[in-house]
Every structure is written in C-alpha cells, then in structure tokens.
Amino acid sequence: MNNIKSTFSIKDLENLTGIKAHTIRIWEKRYNLLEPERTDTNIRYYSLANLQKLLNIGYLNTNGYKISKIAAIDSKNIPQLVRDVAQNDNTNNHLLSTFKLSMINFDQKLFYDTYARLEKEKSFPEIFYEDFIPLLTQIGMLWQTDTITPAHEHFATTLIRQKILISTEAIQSKNQIRSKKVFVLFLPENEVHELGLMMINYEIIANGHQSIYLGQSVPKNSLIDILDFYDEITFVSYFTVKPEKDNIDNYIKEFSEKILYKKNVRLWVLGRMLSETDISKLPKQITPFDSIKNLVKKL
Structure with missing residues (x-):
C-alpha cells in the first residue's frame, strides 16, 4: 500500500x-x-x-x-x-489538474510553480478556499478508492501545510491583536487532520483576535489548565475522524462537564463526525459549523 x-x-x-x-x-x-x-x-x-x-x-x-x-x-x-491555452484560462480546471499531477509525480517544483502563478492573481484565503479545498476533496476520494497511496496524500498535504504556516507567520508579523476574544484551537486525541484547523487559526489572527494553537491529539485534561488563565474562552475543534461514531456523544458529554461548566466558555466545532450525533441536542455552549467560511463569519 x-x-x-x-x-x-x-x-x-x-x-x-x-x-x-x-x-x-x-x-x-x-x-x-x-x-x-x-x-x-x-x-x-x-x-x-x-x-x-x-x-x-x-x-x-x-x-x-x-x-x-x-x-x-x-x-x-x-x-x-x-x-x-492556460495563459488565458480563468477557470480552476487546469490548475487543479496540475496540482494533482505534481502529487502523482511527487514533483515539488511543479506544485510551487503552480502556486506561484495563483499567488499573482489571488490572496492566500482565495487560494485556500477556491483551489486547495477542491484539491483536498479530490485527494480524499482518490485515497479512499486506492487510486493514490498514503505517500501521495502526505506529499500534497505537507506542501499545503507549509503554505498555511508561511501565510500565518506573515500576518502574525503585521497584524496586532485588536480584541479581547481568546480562541483555543485543538484536535481531539488521535485526530491528526489539522489543515482545516490551521486555516481557522489563520483567519482568527487575520481578524485581530488572540489564537492559542495547540494542534493535534490534545487530551481533554490538558485543556482544563487553560481555564485558569482567561475569563472568557472559545475552544475550536475539528472532528474529522475522531471522536469515533460510538464515542462522540460521550466525548461531548465529558467535554461539557469538565470544561464548559464556566459561564464564559464555549466550544465551536466542525467536521464530518458531527453527522454522527444529533446537533439539535448539543449543549447551548457548543456551536456546530458546516464550513470554515461560516465559522469565520462569527468572528
């Protein structure tokens, strides 16, 4: 494999x-x-x-x-x-094919050249939503059908991850914190799919808020310590493959009891595993989102 x-x-x-x-x-x-x-x-x-x-x-x-x-x-x-033909093409068809070809051939230069062309015409958020999201969607489908190997997936997602990190560092050096809102970003234990969470981190910083990025596989007990440092916190997480179907309701229940007992503490959450729970019955401190863009509107 x-x-x-x-x-x-x-x-x-x-x-x-x-x-x-x-x-x-x-x-x-x-x-x-x-x-x-x-x-x-x-x-x-x-x-x-x-x-x-x-x-x-x-x-x-x-x-x-x-x-x-x-x-x-x-x-x-x-x-x-x-x-x-591509010189006068304003659609994403060719660029998406080129990104896929760079992945299949493990061609880092082709990926960078394609990105550089996009960068002349678009902002980083536009590239992420209009080009990287469709690419990641196709990568997921290709991986599930065994058309590509995990090595291909890791190659492409690592390069996208680099671009998010570079862009985030660039706005951190320019943007000042303009609000008192504090966001703590984390993934549940054994969850490693962090590109979506990284993009949310970018958007939070771009909007002038304080973002504390904890990253992959964070135990709930590690989040409790943060409660002593801030009066108001919005936790943000992405449930892509974890918590699993049989455990998601229990995870939400424990999270609420251990962390959301304080008045000004909330949880914003995204990800396909939300489909495995009844979101209409979520505690009032938990807000589900169906996309990063809709979450950003709430910032």
Whole structure:
C-alpha cells in the first residue's frame, strides 16, 4: 500500500481525470490517443506518461478542442498547447489538474510553480478556499478508492501545510491583536487532520483576535489548565475522524462537564463526525459549523 504508484488501471484514470472509462476506451480505440500496456493476463494498465497525456487531453477538450483535432496533434506538442491555452484560462480546471499531477509525480517544483502563478492573481484565503479545498476533496476520494497511496496524500498535504504556516507567520508579523476574544484551537486525541484547523487559526489572527494553537491529539485534561488563565474562552475543534461514531456523544458529554461548566466558555466545532450525533441536542455552549467560511463569519 505504501509503494509509490507508477501504473494505473482504467478506473484509476477515471478517478484522477474525471473522464469516464467508457470514453477513455473509445478515444483509445478510435483515435489511438493512449498506448496502454498489458499484463500477462491481458489486462490493460497505464503509465504516468499516459496519465499526464490524458489530463492534458481532458483539459483541451473542456476548453473547446474536439477530440479529432487533438488526435491530429503530435503528442510532444500537446503540453505546449495546454500551456498556451492556460495563459488565458480563468477557470480552476487546469490548475487543479496540475496540482494533482505534481502529487502523482511527487514533483515539488511543479506544485510551487503552480502556486506561484495563483499567488499573482489571488490572496492566500482565495487560494485556500477556491483551489486547495477542491484539491483536498479530490485527494480524499482518490485515497479512499486506492487510486493514490498514503505517500501521495502526505506529499500534497505537507506542501499545503507549509503554505498555511508561511501565510500565518506573515500576518502574525503585521497584524496586532485588536480584541479581547481568546480562541483555543485543538484536535481531539488521535485526530491528526489539522489543515482545516490551521486555516481557522489563520483567519482568527487575520481578524485581530488572540489564537492559542495547540494542534493535534490534545487530551481533554490538558485543556482544563487553560481555564485558569482567561475569563472568557472559545475552544475550536475539528472532528474529522475522531471522536469515533460510538464515542462522540460521550466525548461531548465529558467535554461539557469538565470544561464548559464556566459561564464564559464555549466550544465551536466542525467536521464530518458531527453527522454522527444529533446537533439539535448539543449543549447551548457548543456551536456546530458546516464550513470554515461560516465559522469565520462569527468572528
């Protein structure tokens, strides 16, 4: 499972490009656009070069080029045509494909070059919400379908994490705390998916509030100590895979009893595990959110 993936099934190509397997077979048969190899049992498999070519073909097709016209272009000239078209493309299709390609090839330079191009036109929050969120959504789907390995996921999320850290440090050096609000950001024990929480940290600082970032896998007892330092605290957490379905109600109950007993202490929480509890029955000090953007509106 942890080996670097260099060959792909036709289903992998469908997952990575969004082009249906049936369509890929037609293009392959009618226009000879791809040249798959075959296993000893005559099953097609595709190389990284095939994947890259199909991503480029799909991009050109989305931008109005007919498959018959693409098929007539020399394969070595297709990447240059894609670059030319991309110069005037205001959609995210090409950049998302490029980010995915950088992940598949473990190509750090391609990731940085793509980000640098975005940075000329957008603010960091715009890049995160408009480009990184769709990328992370697709990465999650690709990982779940075994199209990519955990190594691919870690490669991409680590690079995104670096960009959040750099951007957060930049605003910390410029922004001053303008309010008395204190936010304490943490993830439950054994929860390590922190990109969303890191972005919330960025937004809190950008809005002039004090943010205490504790990060991954924080025991509830460690949060109790903070209560002695501030009269009013808003805890913020992200329940992505923890607490688990069978434990989430108990976790919320214990958190309320141990931490939310003080008058001016609250918990804001996001994440897909919230779907495993009845949010209408949450204690009044707990506020659920369905997105980072909606949470930011409350700052």
